[in-house]
Amino acid sequence: MSHQGTPDEQAIKDAKIRQRLDRISRKIVIMSGKGGVGKSTVTVNLANALVDAGKTVGILDTDLHGPNVAKMLGCEEGTLESRDGQNFLPVKVRDGLYVVSLSFALNNNSDPVVWRGPMKIAVIKQFLGDVEWGNLDYLLIDTPPGTGDEQLTVIQAIPEMTGSIIVTTPQDVAVLDARKSVNFSRKLGVAVLGIIENMSALICPDCGKEIPIFGKGGGEKMSLEMDTPFLGSIPLEMHLREYEDIGESTLLKSPESRSTIALLKIASFLDSSIAVSTDRKDLKDTPSCAPSACSTCSSNCSSRKED
């Protein structure tokens, strides 16, 4: 992995990134202020739900210090292959689902990635420019917590970002940090597609009672206060974590569960209502943004109603 180059080299890299991203209809960054709220869980499951609905999806894991997406998808053993020694192919999880994560490039998953900002910026740009993503309906970009180098790099490198999804738990401290992510997204001109409240309540597997371990309703309340769409609540269920730990899809293994139903509903809402980035004319199979979609979303598409 190389560092950033001269201004000329950088311009070539940026052009390459744009060329790659032109072939991707919807680019969505998944963020949270606080860690451990389930960004990767949401990313992986939304991706699976979209693929089940016939879409082609890529996942880019930009959490370089703790890249867990591959483990959750059960493709830890994958490697980033290259046909020309310069560009590389994403790891295929199943038909329609591709992933790129730093974990594929590490020899030992116990070794820490001890990198300061500039190195992280360079690697994320490589992931965007040097990966042969091909034509995708969606690129879901999982990020680490916070509003620093990784998030800035992703957003600045993808000027036609479709929007952001902010994940939070209902807990006050998580909601506090999620507000920062909403404001961060807005400051940088990225439409907030919506808030997802994860771990919204736990059902006791013994007595069936609901346990609001991290509280309940904090995400929805915040989305109302901040005037952002609320995409839904995902309950905390044991099997979600269990399937994640063994790299199985909870949607497949537990199709009737409340969390699966919630995830499918969110994916379906996203797919039917968000606007696509229509400012590139060379996109194929990309429907025009429907005005009805624009009335419920706040994407960056050209037909978006101005505030």
Place this chain on the structure above:
Amino acid sequence: MSHQGTPDEQAIKDAKIRQRLDRISRKIVIMSGKGGVGKSTVTVNLANALVDAGKTVGILDTDLHGPNVAKMLGCEEGTLESRDGQNFLPVKVRDGLYVVSLSFALNNNSDPVVWRGPMKIAVIKQFLGDVEWGNLDYLLIDTPPGTGDEQLTVIQAIPEMTGSIIVTTPQDVAVLDARKSVNFSRKLGVAVLGIIENMSALICPDCGKEIPIFGKGGGEKMSLEMDTPFLGSIPLEMHLREYEDIGESTLLKSPESRSTIALLKIASFLDSSIAVSTDRKDLKDTPSCAPSACSTCSSNCSSRKED
């Protein structure tokens, strides 16, 4: 807050940091690979437990993107006062407990801190050098998740770090990332004082059954495999989060709970067994490191047994 200066200015700043830290007996960095595992919860409660045991404790919150320590301590309204316009005083939470967090310097807690690495490095160094901590028994340094700028800066700025505490949940993906933190600590020559497993099981408030929502035993198993001390498991209890959200001490409010008992036990073990940094001769009221302590710990103190 100023950026880093010339090499000469930097040397003066580094000398100032050392001078400040010479007055602090034990400097402990609290880390995790994964976010949301409870670093701040552990930090705040260990600090309260140590103060209850008669110690003077400072907390430095280096999570600049999501500084939640002040909210958890109920001192969100605090401000960093200065007597000379150059150095500032930590916020006093109660007798014996002081805290410094970026949240005290923010006008609006919903505003994101959009900083790249160099700015974060400069601010953390200011927190170490420009804060009049005074004489402390402990400085607990809470960090964001990962092994990047913040952790590197803290460890490189404090060469006589007593050690690190690694917090994890039992979940596989959290343990995977905690391993990275153990190796990071070792690579940088900081003794791992031990692993804490947080959220190790939930007791249903209705039926009393134990629910291993994030699994159980992953932290202890990892500490055995990696040959690091295991400091204990903290169960996931509703009141822990509830008191945290309103800034109350769970130790005070729920003294008989399992999580309080676990936290007190960990604090007592830490206080009685870890070695202190004795390589500075101007420390006052700092007991010599007992050989008995050294046999059970892996600190950096001068009487540490070499491996």
